[in-house]
Amino acid sequence: MAVTIRLQRRGAHKKPYYHVVVADNRAPRDGKFIERIGTYNPLREPPEISLSTELYEAWVRKGAQPSKAVVSIVNRFRTSRPAEGAV
Secondary structure, eight states, rough: OOOOEEEEEEEETTTEEEEEEEEEEETTTTSSSSSSOOOOOOOSOOOOOEHHHHHHHHHHHTOOEOOOHHHHHHHHHHHHSSSSSOO
16 A cells, blocks of 8 residues: 555645545545645745654655645745754
């Protein structure tokens, strides 16, 4: 079973809101998933990102392949947060 970390679209017409989910790659985009690890709201300024980095890293270590969109969001999330222990 190939597992991917990808976006699941939610929200109304022309008002998208996404959940970052871990899913079997054969499942439909908005269908069944294994675990929800975060959210992404592109309509906010700046875009609102909420992600459990511990769960993300754990799934990547287990072999889950993140989509290009998720990799971009994770990189943006990591650069927007101050480093741990930084003053």
